[in-house]
Amino acid sequence: MSTSTVPWDRVRRAGSKLTTPLHPDDYLRLLNPLWTSRELRGRVEKVVPETEDAATLVIRPGWGWRWDHRPGQYIGIGIPVDGKFQWRSYSVSSPTRQRGRTIAITVRAMPEGLLSSHLVNGLEPGTIVRLAAPEGDFTLPDPPPARMLFLVGGSGITPVMSMLRTLDRRRSMPDVVLHYSSPTPERMIFRDELRALEAEHDGLRLHQLHTDTDGMLDLADLDAICPDWRERETWACGPAPMLDAITEHYADAGLEDRLHVERFSLELGGEGGEGGTLTFRNSGKTVEVDGATTILEAGEGAGVGMPYGCRMGICHTCTVTLVSGTVRDLRNGDDYGQPNEQVQTCVTAAVGDCTLDI
Amino acid sequence: MAIADVTEYTHLSEEDVEQLGRELDAIRADIEESRNAADAAYINRLIRLQRGLAAGGRVAMLASSYSKRAGRPALVAGAAMLGVAKILENMEIGHNVMHGQWDWMNDPEIHSSNWEWDTAQPAEQWKHSHNYVHHQFTNVLGHDNDIGYGILRMAREQKWHPANLGQPVYNALLAALFQWGVALHDLDIERIRKGEKDPKEMKRQLRQILRKGRNQVLKDYVVYPALSGPAWRSTLKANAAANVTRNLWSYVIIFCGHFPDGALHFTEEELEDETRAEWYLRQMLGSANFEGGRTLHVLSGSLGYQIEHHLFPDLPSNRYPEIAVKVRALCEKYDIPYTIGPLHRQYGQALRTIIKLSVPNSWTTSDQPEPPSPVRDRRRKSDAERPSRRPELGAWSRSPRERSA
Numbered sequence: 160m161s162t163s164t165v166p167w168d169r170v171r172r173a174g175s176k177l178t179t180p181l182h183p184d185d186y187l188r189l190l191n192p193l194w195t196s197r198e199l200r201g202r203v204e205k206v207v208p209e210t211e212d213a214a215t216l217v218i219r220p221g222w223g224w225r226w227d228h229r230p231g232q233y234i235g236i237g238i239p240v241d242g243k244f245q246w247r248s249y250s251v252s253s254p255t256r257q258r259g260r261t262i263a264i265t266v267r268a269m270p271e272g273l274l275s276s277h278l279v280n281g282l283e284p285g286t287i288v289r290l291a292a293p294e295g296d297f298t299l300p301d302p303p304p305a306r307m308l309f310l311v312g313g314s315g316i317t318p319v320m321s322m323l324r325t326l327d328r329r330r331s332m333p334d335v336v337l338h339y340s341s342p343t344p345e346r347m348i349f350r351d352e353l354r355a356l357e358a359e360h361d362g363l364r365l366h367q368l369h370t371d372t373d374g375m376l377d378l379a380d381l382d383a384i385c386p387d388w389r390e391r392e393t394w395a396c397g398p399a400p401m402l403d404a405i406t407e408h409y410a411d412a413g414l415e416d417r418l419h420v421e422r423f424s425l426e427l428g429g430e431g432g433e434g435g436t437l438t439f440r441n442s443g444k445t446v447e448v449d450g451a452t453t454i455l456e457a458g459e460g461a462g463v464g465m466p467y468g469c470r471m472g473i474c475h476t477c478t479v480t481l482v483s484g485t486v487r488d489l490r491n492g493d494d495y496g497q498p499n500e501q502v503q504t505c506v507t508a509a510v511g512d513c514t515l516d517i
Numbered sequence: 518m519a520i521a522d523v524t525e526y527t528h529l530s531e532e533d534v535e536q537l538g539r540e541l542d543a544i545r546a547d548i549e550e551s552r553n554a555a556d557a558a559y560i561n562r563l564i565r566l567q568r569g570l571a572a573g574g575r576v577a578m579l580a581s582s583y584s585k586r587a588g589r590p591a592l593v594a595g596a597a598m599l600g601v602a603k604i605l606e607n608m609e610i611g612h613n614v615m616h617g618q619w620d621w622m623n624d625p626e627i628h629s630s631n632w633e634w635d636t637a638q639p640a641e642q643w644k645h646s647h648n649y650v651h652h653q654f655t656n657v658l659g660h661d662n663d664i665g666y667g668i669l670r671m672a673r674e675q676k677w678h679p680a681n682l683g684q685p686v687y688n689a690l691l692a693a694l695f696q697w698g699v700a701l702h703d704l705d706i707e708r709i710r711k712g713e714k715d716p717k718e719m720k721r722q723l724r725q726i727l728r729k730g731r732n733q734v735l736k737d738y739v740v741y742p743a744l745s746g747p748a749w750r751s752t753l754k755a756n757a758a759a760n761v762t763r764n765l766w767s768y769v770i771i772f773c774g775h776f777p778d779g780a781l782h783f784t785e786e787e788l789e790d791e792t793r794a795e796w797y798l799r800q801m802l803g804s805a806n807f808e809g810g811r812t813l814h815v816l817s818g819s820l821g822y823q824i825e826h827h828l829f830p831d832l833p834s835n836r837y838p839e840i841a842v843k844v845r846a847l848c849e850k851y852d853i854p855y856t857i858g859p860l861h862r863q864y865g866q867a868l869r870t871i872i873k874l875s876v877p878n879s880w881t882t883s884d885q886p887e888p889p890s891p892v893r894d895r896r897r898k899s900d901a902e903r904p905s906r907r908p909e910l911g912a913w914s915r916s917p918r919e920r921s922a
Contacts, residue, residue: 176740177575179732180633185626186572189565198626242557244623441630464620466628476623517630 184222192287196223199290201236203282204261209348213267213314214279215252219260220290228293229301230255230325231318231394231421234264235291235468235476238274238282244289245274246468246476250317250396250421251293252349254324265348267314291468291475297394297421299325304392305333308385310405312340312376312397316348318421319396323356323363332360336385340397342371376401378408389414396421423471432487432508439463440482440516454479454486454504454515463517465504472506479504484513519658519674521786523798527853537851538794541828544843548832549621557622559835560610563815564627567605574598575741578755582748596755600762601816606635607767608818609834615644617831636696636763637730642703642722650903652830656775656803657783660898663775664782666691666698667707667897670874672782677877684875688868695764700726707897769864770817776867777805778884779856788904800827801848805856806841807863814838824855 174183184195193200201218208214218236228234228251237246253263268279299322309319316339326332341347347367357365366384368376381388389412395405402420409418431450437457438445446461448454455477458465468476472490478501485496486507494510495502504515520526524534577595581588611634613619619627633640646662654660658674665671668691670681691698704722708714737756742749774780781802791799804823814821819834825841832840848855858866866884873881 176732176736179736180635180729181568186568189568189572239554239557239622239624242552242554242622464617466623466625 193219193221195221199223199292201262201288201290203284203286203288205284206279206282209265210267210346212279212346213265213348215263215265216278216282217253217261217263218288218290220262224290225292226256226259228255228262229298230322231298232293232295232321233318234262234293235289236264236278237289237291237468237476238277238286240274240277246289246291247274247278248291248294248423248469248471250295250321252317252320252324254321254328265314265317265320267348294475295421297396297419298322303331303333306387306391307333307335308388308391308393309335309337309339310376310393310395310397310401311338312401313342313346314348315396315398315421315423319394320349320352322394323353327356327360332362335360335363336366336388336391337363338366338368338376338384340368340370340376340401343369376404378404381408389417391417392419393417394419394421431489432510435484435509435512437461437509438512438514440514442517448509450487450508450510451489452508453489454502454507454509454513457509458504458515458517465517467505470505472503475503477504478502480516482514482516485510486513519672519782519784520802521784523783523787523795523802526781526802527798527851529798529851529853533851534794534798535792537847537853538792538797540847541794541797541844544840545829545832548829548836548840552621552833552836556833556835557619557624560614560619560622560627560833563605564610567602567610570598570605571602574600574602574759578741578752579745582745582752588748592751592755596758599756600759603635603759603763604766604816607763608770608820609815611635611640612647612818612820613834615640616648618833620831635733637700637726637733638696638702639700639725639729642725643699646703646705648830650900652827654788654903655800655827656781657785657788657799659785659896660788660903662702662705662707662897666702667705668698669871671776671870673874673878673883674782674784675874677874681875684871688871692765692768693761695768696760697730700730705897708899713899766816769860770820772867773805773807773860773863774820774823775804776870777856777858777863778866778870779854780805781885785898797828798853800824801844801853801855803827805858805863807860808857809860813860821860 171183175181177183178186182197184197188195193202200221201224202221203216204219205217206214207217231250233248233250235246235248237244239245249264249266251262252265253261266275266278268276295318297318303326309322311319319337323335323337326335337353339347339353344350344367353365357363370376385391393409395402395418399422402422406415406418406420409415434447434449434452436445437448437454439458439461442463444461444463446457448457455465455467455470465479466477470477472488481495481500481502483498485494486502487494487510488503489506489508495507496510524531527534529537574595574597577591577598581591581595584591611632614627614632615629615634617629620629625631629644634643651661651663656664658664658672665675668687669684670677704719704726705714709719737760738753741756742753745752783799783803787795787799801824804827806824807821809817809821814837819837820826822834822837822841825837825844826834828844829840845855847853869884
């Protein structure tokens with residue numbers, strides 16, 4: 160287990176008497192960049208090409224990493240580009256472990272995605288990256304349900320791969336159907352491993368669809384691909400149009416409860432705020448905003464040095480203290496308005512006047 | 518000598534001043550757009566060097582206490598390394614990080630909002646007294662508490678008091694104990710004396726200073742000497758030497774910023790309807806540079822580029838040399854004085870002012886042009902009486918650690 164017999168917190172507190180106002184970790188990381196828990200860090204150990212435009216990054220996390228990621232969750236990864244840290248989030252593709260040495264994320268280079276291209280093609284083993292702790296509710300329950308269906312498109316395979324690998328490692332593969340849409344066989348990430356898993360486990364059935372030649376998945380075909388899909392717990396991950404179609408299909412069948420969806424883009428489905436005057440206390444700036452503009456965008460527009468990461472509400476890099484006022488989460492309409500509450504600026508908008516501590 | 522209107526003083530037209538402002542804005546934009554990996558590497562390298570020196574110095578001192586042969590030289594080398602480390606940490610790293618010069622890197626470990634420096638003053642109070650009060654109201658009488666720090670009489674407009682006769686002595690004490698003087702700066706002792714300070718705020722600040730100061734004192738004067746065993750006395754002395762060296766050095770550098778002849782004072786009339794361009798102009802007239810090589814500038818936190826620092830307090834300090842070339846050219850173009858000289862001359866002038874102003878004005882002559890505005894007592898202003906702050910001065914947010922205090 161991750162609990163240690165040495166009370167590291169106490170050791171560190173004692174050590175900080177020697178290093179105040181810094182922490183011992185601020186010096187130790189000069190010896191080894193991973194010997195610090197002030198910020199989560201990791202070292203890229205290997206970059207494994209998966210397809211022409213996708214690669215798996217095997218990362219060794221440093222101190223402070225808790226080996227508690229659940230299969231299907233994503234982590235944040237921050238790398239300096241032109242001297243400035245840029246953050247993105249990627250699903251972990253390796254199976255869960257209570258302890259271990261490495262985790263793996265699988266990244267597809269997006270045509271306009273500077274950072275993803277850099278991760279796939281430009282990252283040297285040995286590079287030190289920043290990490291953000293695992294998050295997300297698109298996870299495999301423990302114990303897993305007896306019958307499962309995965310509907311996957313493109314790089315949406317990565318969180319599902321972590322689930323399959325976990326089931327494989329635990330030797331507890333239930334009845335699983337995996338539909339995997341990909342433009343061509345060559346673009347299928349993990350295709351060899353998936354075939355091997357299928358051969359090994361009687362419970363796992365793989366259905367491949369190559370959309371360049373055979374067209375997109377028509378959900379009417381689901382009855383043929385997996386006749387008992389209505390009785391299965393379903394996880395869907397892939398491009399937004401595919402997920403929209405699946406969500407609609409399940410809603411029509413009255414089976415929303417059975418469907419778990421992972422989206423990798425910000426969807427502001429909730430109602431907007433009301434807008435108001437934002438006051439950035441420490442930089443002394445104020446700006447009028449409407450209820451649809453995020454606090455982050457408003458702050459950047461006003462020239463405040465706002466911290467930011469994924470810009471879609473998952474990495475928490477942009478979190479700032481809300482001194483007074485109320486903000487609304489644009490994804491689900493939840494309000495946050497307790498004094499000195501920490502709010503994610505990239506997905507919230509003002510409901511009336513707000514003051515932020517930045 | 519105090520100036521009530523910078524535009525009038527420089528004999529520039531309003532359009533000229535606005536044009537100057539636009540040209541300075543352009544210099545700023547240039548730097549902001551070109552900040553890159555090399556700049557990030559500069560601050561990261563410097564932080565590594567500084568921490569290496571600090572750790573090396575401490576280890577050398579400890580080694581000297583347990584080794585008979587290497588004792589003395591290791592102790593001296595250790596003290597010197599620690600002194601240089603403290604100077605670098607306070608000047609080129611701490612001061613500049615807290616100005617927000619490196620916030621653009623989006624690196625939470627090098628950010629103005631949570632940097633804490635190796636000196637007695639808590640970062641939060643520094644960011645208020647320095648980034649806000651001093652940088653916005655630079656050299657405005659009654660508004661800028663850095664004119665003499667409430668201890669010294671540094672402007673002829675400040676009323677003379679017999680207590681000022683002791684100035685040379687106060688000055689020497691301030692130099693030796695500079696970090697403790699700075700630690701108390703944001704308390705604003707003058708306002709406490711006059712009973713104008715909110716007692717709750719004062720108590721909060723005092724608690725903060727005591728906690729920070731206690732940790733600093735424990736580290737240098739209890740923990741490391743205790744680790745040195747029988748040689749505790751020499752470790753204690755070496756640490757004190759490093760601290761005093763840093764105090765003297767930072768005192769000299771800081772006194773060269775606004776006290777040499779040529780760095781002018783302003784009256785509060787200047788603040789009325791002051792435009793951003795006039796604010797720029799006031800920074801140029803109120804600051805003084807000194808000359809030196811690259812090492813001197815790094816050791817002095819790039820404050821030899823005081824004029825550039827005051828124009829652009831939140832641009833990365835390693836870019837000040839290239840900014841200085843452009844600023845100097847602008848000064849020539851608009852015929853604005855650009856005060857600069859060798860370090861010893863700049864400090865010598867500051868010292869002369871300290872001594873001259875310890876006696877009533879009539880006993881001495883000013884080294885600057887006579888004040889165009891009448892001399893009168895200027896009471897220190899509170900935050901409530903100061904105009905609202907200018908946003909371009911960089912962040913000076915409260916650190917998360919202090920927020921709960």
